[in-house]
Amino acid sequence: MEEEYLNDGKLEVEIHVEIMKMIGFPRKGLRSFGEEMKQFSDVILKVEDRKFYVLKLYLSSQSPYFATLFLGQFQESEKLEIELKDVNPHDFQYYLEVIYAEDAIDDYTVEGILEIADMYETPLAIKKCEKYLIIESKMEMNKKLELAEKYRLEELKKVCQKPI
Template sequence: MPPAKRRRGNGPAEPPDLKELIETNISNSTQEIKKTVNNLEKQVGNVSKTILEKIEKIESRMDQQNSSEKSPEKTFVVKETFKDVLTMREGDYCDGKCHEHFGQNWNLGIKRSDDYLLAYLALKKKPNADKIYVETSQEISISVENRDRISKTVENRFPSGDVLLYRLLTWKDMEQRYVRDGSINLEVRVKVNKMEGPIRSEFHQFDVSNEKFSNVILNVDSHKFYVLKELLSMHSSYFDKLFTGGFQESGKAEVILKEVDPQDFQVFLELIYGYPAVYDCTVEGILLLNDIYDTKIVRERCIAFLMEDSDMTAIKKLQLASRYQIDGLAKKTISEIKVAEEYRNLVAEGKDDFSPEILKALLDKALTFKIL
């Protein structure tokens, strides 16, 4: 409450003393501040409690994940912008560019059929290569600037060289809602559940012909690998614990390894046995497997190949560097970007797949082109 006005006898009221007025205002403001601070303390306390609860939940979830057996899931994302779609006629196809994932070439495509937009993910058959079959889970979606998303989830099994088409939405609906400047944006998230094909062994056979040089059988998706426990234990902390850690498998003559691609495991073993089995078509599967088996020599050979001999694109190298924390590869790849146009294309296509550290390095690189 402001101080009362004083009167001089029967004269008019005088304004209150300035000092008294200031002190009163300060007192009132202080009370308001205290109330605000108290409210903020309560709010901060609630927020802190919520954050702590979330942290505890995350830590609990991480403990559960760490205590459970890791699974080397093969997952990837393909994004594509299809231009001039309004010129497509009934029966027309439009193929996107090829993307290499886990040693195979994939591409996203669309078709106009019966006034519907059909979408598909194709697995390209490599020249002179055996046909393989893949089992996948796919989520194909269309959106406008990551909004108004429509998606379709499918599970399928198909051979390399073939495609399976899926209705996404009507052509009219696509025209009205999703076309921007004559283009549409599609995305497919893929989980490869299984790849079926003959095991290629370029350097060494681990089948029954290797039995006399082995003391354990590793059963990977019904493919039997005859190997030495001691050699695997020497290089891999996973197999060291498996064979010498007192687990039930330690004394078994045959051990089953679940959710492992037998072709990747063949190449993984060849590397442990000293063979130069790393190529562009094998390195991604090996790195994924080594995330589980923790083998230093395998990681070092993969990194050396990627740094010196790989013909992979810059975007693919940076994706692998992000996923498997290969700092040297990221630094070298970014340093080799010499043209601004290459930089723009790389960032536009791969920015969602890069780690924060790599995105920061790319931002620093942008300054050298003066394109910000």
């Protein structure tokens, strides 16, 4: 058994891990959208157990979805607190950071940001994610191509399909 698994007396192991849930934020210096931003906000977006204090007008300028929600003829446009369903609060934090011009995109956050940006029709965030995937990401090409297909990232798709 030693001959089969040991190489010069050393055991090499390759482990593949899928993180199912993260608690807290691993990055430092996150932009705050918490209660301390209350005086600078005009709406609270509730995502699961977290509250995000944001500006309706700014989000509306970034997303037709939010423009319709906040400025349209819906009862939500009058509410001070709106609950968003089917959204991961960590991904939503990173999404907000991106549209508020923070550097939140990395190989661990890009897919969650893309999912929310696609859901809320946010072209700026989608474009930033695509640019990151083309220029900086160390993801495997097949994963990049999968994201390109899923989120209609045409420039990334061209890069992924270009012969080497």
